[in-house]
Amino acid sequence: MTSHVEQAVAERIAAARRKAEEKKRIREELAAARTAGLARRNARRLRNQGQTPKEGFGVRVYRKHRCEAVHSSWSEFAACVWPAAEVAGDGPYAAVSCAARTVTLYGVLAVALARKRAHDRDGCGPDCARRHQVIALDPGPERTGAAA
Known part of the structure; x- marks a missing residue:
């Protein structure tokens, strides 16, 4: 049996974890969008150098x-x-x-x-x-x- 204080602490911890996971998901989405934009900008340079971007990324x-x-x-x-x-x-x-x-x-x-x-x-x-x-x-x- 847990006290109401322990339960409140557990709820706060769970809320903080959910918030951190949401921030991580948003950062990953922004990084993917940024990478896609860089790939579009670098595609011509890669073609001119005789290189082709693999899977849409400028590597x-x-x-x-x-x-x-x-x-x-x-x-x-x-x-x-x-x-x-x-x-x-x-x-x-x-x-x-x-x-x-x-x-x-x-x-x-x-x-x-x-x-x-x-x-x-x-x-x-x-x-x-x-x-x-x-x-x-x-x-x-x-x-x-x-x-x-």
Whole structure:
């Protein structure tokens, strides 16, 4: 049995959580709208550079890497592109920290963008310059491996 004071505290906590969740939802909607606007503005520049935006977002596309081999996984391809970086995960979208110290691969672009936003907000290390990127990996038309 709870007292009326404990019940009032529990109600206030629940109300504060609902309010925080609503603010988070609104922030995510605004971020999605802002990203869509940037993609529209950057689409022409990407086309002029020979890059195409993937899934409507203006992300850079890396096609070239350091060797001529056909890599069997996304992590091998990323390790070839960023040889000094610590590569984790699997997928065609890379969330790259400042100075490419860590590269995390994701199968979904939205998750990679969320990781970039988290790095931008919280930083990636003590000497973070807040220059994080999301890169779409495209090993080329000859790729026929399991990760394609």
